[in-house]
Amino acid sequence: MPENAKYKRVILKLSGEALAGSSGYGIDPKVIRSITEQVKEVVGLGVEVAIVVGAGNIWRGKTGSEMGMDRAQADYMGMLATVLNALALQDGLEGLGVETRVQTSIDMRQVAEPYIRRRAIRHLEKGRVVIFAAGTGNPYFSTDTTAALRAAEIEADVILMAKNNVDGVYSADPKVDKSAKKYKEISYLRVLNEGLQVMDSTASSLSMDNDIPLVVFSLAAGNIKRAVLGEDIGTVVKGR
Numbered sequence: 032m033p034e035n036a037k038y039k040r041v042i043l044k045l046s047g048e049a050l051a052g053s054s055g056y057g058i059d060p061k062v063i064r065s066i067t068e069q070v071k072e073v074v075g076l077g078v079e080v081a082i083v084v085g086a087g088n089i090w091r092g093k094t095g096s097e098m099g100m101d102r103a104q105a106d107y108m109g110m111l112a113t114v115l116n117a118l119a120l121q122d123g124l125e126g127l128g129v130e131t132r133v134q135t136s137i138d139m140r141q142v143a144e145p146y147i148r149r150r151a152i153r154h155l156e157k158g159r160v161v162i163f164a165a166g167t168g169n170p171y172f173s174t175d176t177t178a179a180l181r182a183a184e185i186e187a188d189v190i191l192m193a194k195n196n197v198d199g200v201y202s203a204d205p206k207v208d209k210s211a212k213k214y215k216e217i218s219y220l221r222v223l224n225e226g227l228q229v230m231d232s233t234a235s236s237l238s239m240d241n242d243i244p245l246v247v248f249s250l251a252a253g254n255i256k257r258a259v260l261g262e263d264i265g266t267v268v269k270g271r
Contacts, residue, residue: 037261038188040079040155043070044178047087049195049250050116056088058119066193067123069255070160074129078259079155081185082162083178084120086112092170106170110137113174117164118142130159136168136177148184155185175234183241190243191258192230193250199266200229200247213266219245220271229268244269 045066052059074080089112095105117133124131132154133143143164144150154161166177182190200222203211219239222229229235229247238245246258248265257264 036073036076036078036259038078038259040185040187041073041081041259042178042182042185042187042190043080043082043255044175044190044192045082045084045116045120045250046193046195047085047089047113047116049088049193050084050119051088058088058116063119063123065252066250066255067120067127067129069253070124071127071129072256073259074158074160076256076259079158080160081151081155081181081187082117082120082160083174083181084113084116084162084164085174086110086116089115103170106166106172107137110165110168113166114139114143114164117162120162124160130157131162132159133162133164135165136163137165139165151181152185173231173234175230176237179230179234179237179241179243182243183237187243190238190245191255192245192247193255193258194247195250197247198249198264200227200268202227204228215263216267216269218270219268222268235268238268239271242269 050058050062052062086109090109092106092109096102121131121133134146134151135143136146138145151161163181166174178190200214201211205211219235223235245268246265248254248258
């Protein structure tokens with residue numbers, strides 16, 4: 032176990048919206064810089080880091096479906112959009128001297144490796160950051176489910192879900208309901224039963240079934256390292 036760190040191998044789940052910053056769309060270089068600097072700091076502790084990134088800053092399959100587009104087609108567009116975000120993160124990390132590999136669930140060898148579980152684990156063991164892009168490669172599955180699936184496959188100790196403008200799990204939307212209660216710890220079963228907007232139900236069930244804890248916290252400066260160290264930030268979701 033790396034010195035001072037609570038976890039040895041982590042999956043960092045980043046929403047696409049988080050990469051957009053205050054603009055709400057596209058990729059904000061300042062946000063990329065902040066995230067990559069934090070990841071470099073965590074890697075410096077000896078922690079193995081894999082990243083799953085969404086694409087809400089570019090395209091959401093659900094939105095396309097609601098516009099009348101074929102759902103599978105819209106989801107494939109969303110998967111391709113995650114690759115753009117992954118490459119931006121890779122560029123930012125390598126600019127800081129952090130060795131990085133992007134692995135995609137849809138074959139595109141000119142820009143990234145295909146996802147191969149054993150190769151991903153080997154990269155992590157060598158201290159490289161692995162960025163998983165293109166979701167699971169299948170429509171109808173979110174990047175939350177990708178994070179849960181990859182965490183199970185590479186035997187990650189935890190999923191770190193860094194949120195934009197949200198600092199944990201609440202009983203209701205705190206922006207709408209001022210009396211909403213923030214949970215310090217909550218079970219996956221309760222999240223599912225109460226329909227709390229943490230991960231989608233498939234991702235929550237998969238994480239619960241494989242005993243993978245989830246830490247939900249705000250993507251503020253220094254928080255990724257604090258989460259890795261096991262400090263009391265955000266909300267821990269685990270167990271039944």
